[in-house]
Every structure is written in structure tokens, then in C-alpha cells.
Amino acid sequence: MPNTSAKPKHGRRPRRRRREDPARNELVSSSLESAQQCLFNQDYGTAFVHYLLVLNLAPMFKDFARESFRFTLFKWTEELDSVGRIQDLFDCYEQALELFPADEVILNSMGEHLFRMGFRDEAAGHFHKALKLRPDYPEARENFYRVANWLVERWHFLMLNDHGRNRKYQQAIQKAVQSGCNTVLDIGTGTGILGMCAKKAGAAEVYACELSKTMYELACEVLTANGMDGSIKIVHMKSLEMEVPKDIPHRVSLVVTETVDAGLFGEGIIESLIHAWHHLLLPPQKGENEFQEQSATGRVIPAGATVFGMALESLEIRRHHRLRVSEVGSLSIAAAGELRSPVSCSPEPDDSMEPYTTERLSRLPGGYKALTEPFTALNIDFNNVQELEGLSSREVQQIRLPVTQEGELDALAVWFQLHLDEESSLSTGPEEDTCWEQAIYPVQSTKGFVLKPKDELIVEVSCRDAFLRLCSVAVLRDGHEIRLDKRLDTHDTGDSVSNQTPEAELCSALACLQTDHNQTKDFCMLECAEMALLNNQDYHQSFSSALAKLISQLKVKCPNKESDTADLLYVLDVSEGFSLLSLIAASHGHVKAYSSVEKNKQQEVLRRLARSNNVPEKHLEFWLNNMEDEQGMLKRPSREKLWSAIMLDCVETCGLIRQKLMEKASLARCLLEDGGSIFPVKIVVHGMLVESDTLLLESAVQGQEPTLGFNIAPFINQFTVPVHVFLDFSTLECRHLSEFVELFVLDLMDSTANYTNREVKVQATSAGRITAIPFWYHIYLDQEISVSTLSQNSHWKQAAVVLQQPLEVRAGDWVRLAVKLHKSAISISAHIENTPGPMEQ
Secondary structure, eight states: OTTHHHSOOOOOOOOOOOOOOHHHHHHHHHHHHHHHHHTTTTOOHHHHHHHHHOOOOOOOHHHHHHHHHHHHHHHHHHHHTTOHHHHHHHHHHHHHHOOOTTTTHHHHHHHHHHHTTTTTHHHHHHHHHHHHHOOOOHHHHHHHHHHHHHSOOOOHHHHHHHHHHHHHHHHHHHHHTTTTOOOEESOOTSHHHHHHHHHTTTTTTTEESSSSSHHHHHHHHHHTTTTTTTTTTSSSSSSOOOOTTTTSOOOEEEEEOOOOOOOSSTTTTHOOOOOOOHHHHHHOOOOOSSSOOOSBBBBESEEEEEEEEEEOOOHHHHHHSSOOOOHHHHHHGGGEEEOOOOOOOOOOOOSSSSEEEEOOOGGGGTTOOOOOOEEEEEEEETTTHHHHHHTTTOOOEEEEBBSOOOOEEEEEEEEEEESSSSEEEEEOTTOOOOOOEEEEOOOOOSOOEEETTTTTTEEEEOTTTTSOOEEEEEEEEEEEEESSSOOSSSOOSSSOOOOOHHHHHHHHHHHHHHOGGGGGGGGGOOOHHHHHHOOOHHHHHHHHHHHHHHHHHHHHOOOGGGGGGOOOOEEEEEEEEOOHHHHHHHHSSSSEEEEEOOHHHHHHHHHHHHHHOOOOOOEEEEEGOOOSSSGGGSSSSSSTOOOEEOOOBBBOTSSSSSSTHHHHHHHTTTTEEEEEEOOOOOEEEEEOEEEEEEEHHHHHOOOSTTTTTTTHHHHHGGGGGGHHHHHHHEGGOEOOOSSSEEEEEEEOGGGGGGOOOEEEEESSSEEEEEEEEEEEEEEEEESSSSEEEETTTTTTEEEEEEEEEEEEETTEEEEEEEEEEEETTTEEEEEEESOOOOOOO
């Protein structure tokens, strides 16, 4: 028992109560009142400043003012965003997070702004923090999944699941280390697997660098989990910025890297290795017969590469890069001028164009036809710094390729063999079972050129800006050279295969080629998906027919619609990117159409097409030209008018419903005149059960076996997303385990018909493991006319929900699918039904 008689010990003086400061209280009270008044008057900038003052002076008001403060922040930053005051926008968020550092809604909103500005690493960090604070926060989860697709691209999973590739790298590194290369630098370490191979092989010192903040942090976690965080030093920086002794204590004897893309040089391996040889690596071995200690010389894995190529015909590549139709939705497009995709290769660098795109030829819809035998385009020795430095100044090489099969020249395909050392190599060829895609150099000429056996195709190979460039420049036929790098005649876009005699065909080919180089500069650029959409005649004809029906119905309903300009039908097309739908609407007569096309050159194309198709100039306008804020795109055409039709862009090219689609549809319905319609009126989601190991391998690392026993999967799989996008279902390696079923319906015209959850019962038609549920859409323009995103000519890809745990089924089993829609994002879970039953509608 305490000694109650003991004298009290001297302790801290009791805190004095802070005196009330009348002036401070008055300032807080008046500022709070001003903030609320400014908020009422929609003066969000001033309201934000008042709220900052109140909450800094009187933190006890935080809970009371949180919702109003958030609303003010979001409205004010929207205004700042619309006028391009980006730094001020982020300053506001920083100030907000100083007041509310654990507010998941503010963190998520700042992440959304960061993502839109291209700061994906930083955006991911904010989404991740928001999810840690509130794991069930759906907006942050969907945003994190979206950014995960950018930060950790799907090839990371395929590459790490490629045991053969990983094993070959491990063997080459082990051989080098055991021969004396005991100091190692892993450039672009990713998950750290190559650095860990070096350490496991016995290297005395291992260093690694990684530019991506996300991958750097992931690699640090991986090294710790594998007990190597103390023996491998990893730095978050570009190798080009590394110096000795600031970043590593001395030069190393071995650099390992796989900073290559499908076109070999696209990730900057040449520049990285030149810098490494000059600043980070020991000097190379001087000669094969000259004895030198391996530890005193430097070398690189991979040691070099050989690049191969071939010419091919492919309708899929053609329709994404060249205009192949002469009419779209009853409109002649002869006056469109030259339209190009952003992928075009020439010996001279052009910053506005990408030199190549990529495709997995083994999964190309419709397949391809090889028109030549594979040829060797280039050899490169990564252990020869003089050769690396001379690559960009190499003379343009001309290669003559005998044509082996008749076909339309659509592209050159390129792959390479990566020589890890003298004995071991990896191939990225189209016939290999590999994680790699091939580089595709599409032919851009408007009219296709048919190659025939006995022709010789002349290809130029260069590396002017350390990018591999291949260009088909000419064809030798019957002793004559036909140039392909001149623009072809644009009046004939039909089938170029003819039954002419060889002499007549040669004359025709020579006649249709122009010689004016300057004319090729006057072109309009379309994204590849926009070009594929323009080539989709069924899509445009369906829209034209549905619009004609609606316009006819409205004219019958109001006969005076045809009398004068005041009674024109108003149609708004808010499609993303380049769209002809507004012009198709205007071509039906008595319609004033508004296009959301924003780029000047694309607007000019629409004006030319309007003139050539006799659409009055005043009947086509560009909606965004008259608007200060793109956020308010959906509004009345004028104070007195409503829209007869509003065309919404509902599905992204990747296969997902567009974000905020239902919110846009809700607003659009309020802007329609009586009898008017949204296009489309509804979207029906279809799907089926499949077994696909490919989707599993592209979605997550499958345990430790493919990664050579290293514990990587739990860390990289944090970036696994439940929905796989940009899927070509027609060429996906899979087994169908059910018929296709209706999964969900989104009604854009009748909000009462919509729901957020639905259960669907599907009967398995075959035994197997359900690993995924691919889905696609039937887009109904009215109750009778629809287009499918699964059609062969579709510019859309498909998507698939990949199950976290595959589900074993027998033929005849019923599977219950729980389908949910949250803010346009679809999620699906699957369970075996114990009691058989019919499919729910």
C-alpha cells in the first residue's frame, strides 16, 4: 500500500488551460462562414483557402468539415485541371493531405490525377495507401488494378513463368561466375532474378539497378524474402546515371541484362551498354589467344544477337494500318486524303511515328502467310564497344529477298536470337514457345501491292537512332524496279489482285505509283484501333440503318421537322477519338450533327468528306470547339433545343466497359427530346467457361518452380489483376467448357431495368478446370440492330475474368456465377452448384 503520509514528489507542473483567444476564435468563425458562403456561390478556390485557414487554426473542426472540405477540394482541382494549372492542383492535394494524411478518398483522387498526368508509379503508391487504409474501397481497388496493368505489364508474368528462359540465363551466369567474373551488375533488374542467380552462383559482389520505383521496391522485398538483401546492393536509378565509386565501389567484371524489347533495341540496351563499357565495366578481353584473368576483364550477358525478318501477308495487320474501304456507312471516303496509323518506318527518324508495333504471330487472328524465307537482317556483338558505338552510323544495308509465295505485302516481321554466351541462346521467333512477341513493321501505302514468285523484294535495314529500322522500298519484277516508298494512288482501294497479263500488271503497278515525295507529308494520323474501326463496314452500316429508322420515326411524329432550319434534328456524337458517326447522321438530311473529334487534321478530314458527300457545311459542327471545359461535354445544344440522338462510346478497345458509362447515360437521357434515343440503347454481356493455361501464365507467376526456386511469386502477384484485357478470344489457346451465356444487361435508356448484381447458372458441357470466363458484348443500337465486339471485323478486343483458384468441373455440373457491376467495372466469381437447376435469366 502506498505511503499516504509521504510528501508528494516534485513533478511536472499541471498544464495551464490555454486562454481563449477572442481574435483567433473570431477569425475561425468568420472564415468558416466565408468558406460555406463561397461554396454556396460555387467560388471553390476562395472556399478552399478559407477551409485551409479554419482547419489549420482549429483542427477540432476536421470531423465536422471533412465532407465539405473534400467536395471543395475536388471541385477546385477540377477547375485548375481544366485551365492547365497542374502544379497548383498538386499543391492543393499536398495541403489537403497534410490535414488529412489518412483520408483514403483524397489519396485515391490524387492518384487518379497522377495517373492521368502519366505519373503511374506515384499514382500506384496513392492507390495502395488508400487500399491499406480501407481494403474494401472499390474505387481505389479498381484504380490500383488499372495502374497495375501499366506498371507491371503482363509479359513480366510470362517471362517469369518461362522456366526454359530463366534456366538458360542461370546457366550462362553460373558459367561466367565460375570462370572468374566475381563482381556483377544487373542492369534493369526487375524482380532481381538475374542478380540472385549471380549471387547463388558464388559471385563475391552483386549490384543491381532499377529505374521503375514500383519494380525497385518490389525487388527489395524479393531480395529480403530470399535472404539476399544484405548481399545484393540495389539502387533506384537509371544505369546511365551510375558512377564509380559513388554508386558502386569499382568496375565490375560482368554485366547481366535483358533490357531488350521485341525490336531488340527499343529499351535502350545499346546506350546502356556503351555507358557501361566506358564507366562501369572492366575493359574487354583484347583477343581470343591472349591470356587474361577473367576477373581483370569485363563481359556482358547476353554476348550478342542476330536479327531475323520475313515479309508477310496478314489481313489483321492490314486493317489496323491501312484504309481498305472506299465507302463507310453510305459515305464515299475518296476525299479523305491519306490516312496513316502512327506506326511507320523509314530510314530517317521521325519523332511523330513509332518504327514498329508488336504482335504474337502465333496468335494473330486470321493467321498470316510468309511471302519470303526468313533472312538475317543484322548481327551485333555486345562485347565490342566500337561496334556498339558505330551502330547508328552504319550504312543503310539493302537486302534482296526472293518472293516464295504470292500475296499482298502487309508487313515485315522481325525477331532475334539472343546469344547468352558461345554455347547458349534464346530465340524470340514466331514458331518458338516463348514469352516474346515479334516486332511488326507495317506497310503504309494506301493501295496494297501483290508480290509474286520470281519477284525480289528490296528491304533497307538501318539503325539511325539506335532503333532497328526495316523498310520495304522496292520490288524487282521482270527486270524493272517498282518503288514502294512513293505514295500509291488513293482512288482504288479495292482488291489489288488482278487477272491481268504480267506485262499489263507491271504497267498498271508502275502507273499507280507517284513520284512526289512531298505529297507523303500531307497525311492525317489515326490510331491503329481507329483505322480498324474505319475499315469495319458492318459497324458503320448498322449505325446508319439505326439512325435512319430513328430519323424517319421523328419526322413522322413531327412533320414540320422537314420545313426549315429551326426544326432540324440535333445529333451529338461523343465517341472517343476519330469517328464518322456524326457525318453519317448529317448525311441523312434535316440533321444538324455535332462531332467530338478534337484534332485539327481529323476535323479537316471530316469537312472534306462532308463537302464531297454534299452535306451542307452548317449541318456539321465540332462540339468541343465551342466548349471551354471538356468535363461538361453532355449538355443541351442550345437553351431552346434538346438532342434527337446522343451516341455514346461504351466499350474501350481493350474490352472493358468505359468508366462512368452509366452516369453519362443517366445525364444523356435528360437531354433527349421526346422520342429521342441514346445509341446504343443497351449492352448485353456474354461469356463462357474456359480452361486456359495461357491465361494463368499471363496473369500470375505459378509458384517457385519456374523462377528457379526463388521466392518471387507472392510479391509480383500483388500486381495480378482479376480481368485480363486486350484478349483475342478467336486465337486464345483454351478449351471451351460451356456454351456462351448472357451474363449481364446494361440498359442505357431505361434506368429502372438496371441492377448491380446478378446470379447466372451455367452448365458445364465438358470436364476440366475452369480457369477463366472470357466476356464480350452485343451492343444494341435499337431493339433489332446490334453489333458484336466478338465479330471478325471488330476493332475491339475481348476481356476475361481469371479465377484466383481454378474450379474443377465434370460434364453436366451446374456452375453459379455471381456477376457484379460497380461503376462500369465487371467482376465475376464462380461456385459449383450442389443442386442442379436451370439457368437464371
